Amino acid sequence: MDNNIRFLTIFTPCENIHLIKDIGMIPYVLYKEFNYNSTIASYNNGEYPYLKTDVKGLKQVFIKQVFKSDFLNLLNFILFNFKKFDVLQVYHFSLKQVFLLYVFKILNFRNHKTRVFLKMDVNDSIKSWKFNFAKKVFYKFLLKKIDLLSLESKKLHEFSVKNDMFGNIIKYIPNGFYDGGTRQDTHYEDKENLIITVGRIGSPEKNNEVLLDGFKEFSKLNNKWKLELIGPIEESFNAYINEFMNDNPDLNGKISFAGSISDRKDLEHRYKKAKIFVLTSISEGFPLVFLEAIKSGCIIVSTDLNTAYDVTDNGRLGGIFTIGNHMQLSKILNEKANDEEKLANDCISIQNFAYENFYWKNICHNIITLINGEIN
The missing domain is CATH 3.40.50.2000 (Glycogen Phosphorylase B;)
Structure with a gap:
C-alpha cells in the first residue's frame, strides 16, 4: 500500500526527549506498516536516541524558538510548513492545541488529503473539566474542523459521550505496543x-x-x-x-x-x-x-x-x-x-x-x- 500521505506529529516542547519512543509510535507504525511519510516536529533539545532505535525511520524537523511562548512557536511553525504535510497529529486537549489543528486545517483547505487528529492522553481529571459559556461556544466552533479526537480509556470515552463533551468526533483509541510483526509468545x-x-x-x-x-x-x-x-x-x-x-x-x-x-x-x-x-x-x-x-x-x-x-x-x-x-x-x-x-x-x-x-x-x-x- 502506497498512501503517499505526509503525516506530522508535533512533539510537545516540554516533553522529556525519551518519551519520543512512545509518542512516536503512531507515526512510526503508519510509516512501517502503511508506507506513510511520517515526521516528528520538536525543539532541538539535544540528542533523540530513540529515533535511531525504537522509531528508526521517522523523519525529524526542528521547531524554531522565535518567541518565548511555545504556542506562538508552534503556530509559527505551522504557518511556514503547513503545505509540506497532509495530516497533523498533536497530544493533550487544550484550547491552544485545538486551535493549532484548526489553523492547519483552514490553511490546507485546498488539499483534499488534509486531516487533523488530537490524542488526548488524559486521566480522570477530565471528569472535573468545566467550560463556561464562551469556551463552550468557541470549542464547538473549532471542533467542527477536527477529524478525530480520541480517548484511551473505555470508561472515560463512555463518560464523555454520556455528557456530550465533544460531540460525535470523540472515539476510543487505546495505546498499543509493537513488535515489528515478530510475535514470540512467553510460556x-x-x-x-x-x-x-x-x-x-x-x-x-x-x-x-x-x-x-x-x-x-x-x-x-x-x-x-x-x-x-x-x-x-x-x-x-x-x-x-x-x-x-x-x-x-x-x-x-x-x-x-x-x-x-x-x-x-x-x-x-x-x-x-x-x-x-x-x-x-x-x-x-x-x-x-x-x-x-x-x-x-x-x-x-x-x-x-x-x-x-x-x-x-x-x-x-x-x-x-x-x-x-x-x-x-x-x-x-x-x-x-x-x-x-x-x-x-x-x-x-x-x-x-x-x-x-x-x-x-x-x-x-x-x-x-x-x-x-x-x-x-
Missing part, C-alpha cells in the same frame, strides 16, 4: 513466582508503600514468592525502604530493587520472568507498562484505574483493588498465587488479548479508517 513454564512493578519508585502518585505492605501480608501465606521493584528510586523514598526492610527482616531476599533499567531486552526479560505485574498508582493516564506486561504474559493486578479495566478485560484476566487498600491487594495476590491452573491459562490468554486489542498495527488501521478511511 508459563519459563516464568517464576515473581511479582514486579515498573516505574518511578517512591514517587507519590505510584503509592509504592501500598505494594510493600500488601506483599508483606501476602508473604505470610506465600513464602515462595518474590517481589521486584524496577525503576529509578526517588531520593526521599530510600529512608522509607530502609525502615521497612529493617522492620521486616523476614522479607530480606524476597524483595529487591533493580533500579533503572535502560536496556530494553533486559527489561523485557524481567517481564517474561514475572507471573504478576502490580500497579498501586493513585492516578494514571494509560500506563505503557500495562502493555509491556500483558504482551509478556503477566496478569495485571492494579488499583481501579480506568485503563486497568481495559487491559484486564474488566478483571477477567487480572485483579482490581481500591486505591490505597493493601489488604485487598494481598487478598487478590493470594487468590492468584493459589490458583496455579488459572495463572497458567491466563498467561497465554492475556497475550492473545493483548494482540487482539492493543497491537499498534491494528490500532493504526483503525485510526486511518476513523480519519475518513484510507485517504486517497
Whole structure:
C-alpha cells in the first residue's frame, strides 16, 4: 500500500526527549506498516536516541524558538510548513492545541488529503473539566474542523459521550505496543513466582508503600514468592525502604530493587520472568507498562484505574483493588498465587488479548479508517 500521505506529529516542547519512543509510535507504525511519510516536529533539545532505535525511520524537523511562548512557536511553525504535510497529529486537549489543528486545517483547505487528529492522553481529571459559556461556544466552533479526537480509556470515552463533551468526533483509541510483526509468545513454564512493578519508585502518585505492605501480608501465606521493584528510586523514598526492610527482616531476599533499567531486552526479560505485574498508582493516564506486561504474559493486578479495566478485560484476566487498600491487594495476590491452573491459562490468554486489542498495527488501521478511511 502506497498512501503517499505526509503525516506530522508535533512533539510537545516540554516533553522529556525519551518519551519520543512512545509518542512516536503512531507515526512510526503508519510509516512501517502503511508506507506513510511520517515526521516528528520538536525543539532541538539535544540528542533523540530513540529515533535511531525504537522509531528508526521517522523523519525529524526542528521547531524554531522565535518567541518565548511555545504556542506562538508552534503556530509559527505551522504557518511556514503547513503545505509540506497532509495530516497533523498533536497530544493533550487544550484550547491552544485545538486551535493549532484548526489553523492547519483552514490553511490546507485546498488539499483534499488534509486531516487533523488530537490524542488526548488524559486521566480522570477530565471528569472535573468545566467550560463556561464562551469556551463552550468557541470549542464547538473549532471542533467542527477536527477529524478525530480520541480517548484511551473505555470508561472515560463512555463518560464523555454520556455528557456530550465533544460531540460525535470523540472515539476510543487505546495505546498499543509493537513488535515489528515478530510475535514470540512467553510460556508459563519459563516464568517464576515473581511479582514486579515498573516505574518511578517512591514517587507519590505510584503509592509504592501500598505494594510493600500488601506483599508483606501476602508473604505470610506465600513464602515462595518474590517481589521486584524496577525503576529509578526517588531520593526521599530510600529512608522509607530502609525502615521497612529493617522492620521486616523476614522479607530480606524476597524483595529487591533493580533500579533503572535502560536496556530494553533486559527489561523485557524481567517481564517474561514475572507471573504478576502490580500497579498501586493513585492516578494514571494509560500506563505503557500495562502493555509491556500483558504482551509478556503477566496478569495485571492494579488499583481501579480506568485503563486497568481495559487491559484486564474488566478483571477477567487480572485483579482490581481500591486505591490505597493493601489488604485487598494481598487478598487478590493470594487468590492468584493459589490458583496455579488459572495463572497458567491466563498467561497465554492475556497475550492473545493483548494482540487482539492493543497491537499498534491494528490500532493504526483503525485510526486511518476513523480519519475518513484510507485517504486517497
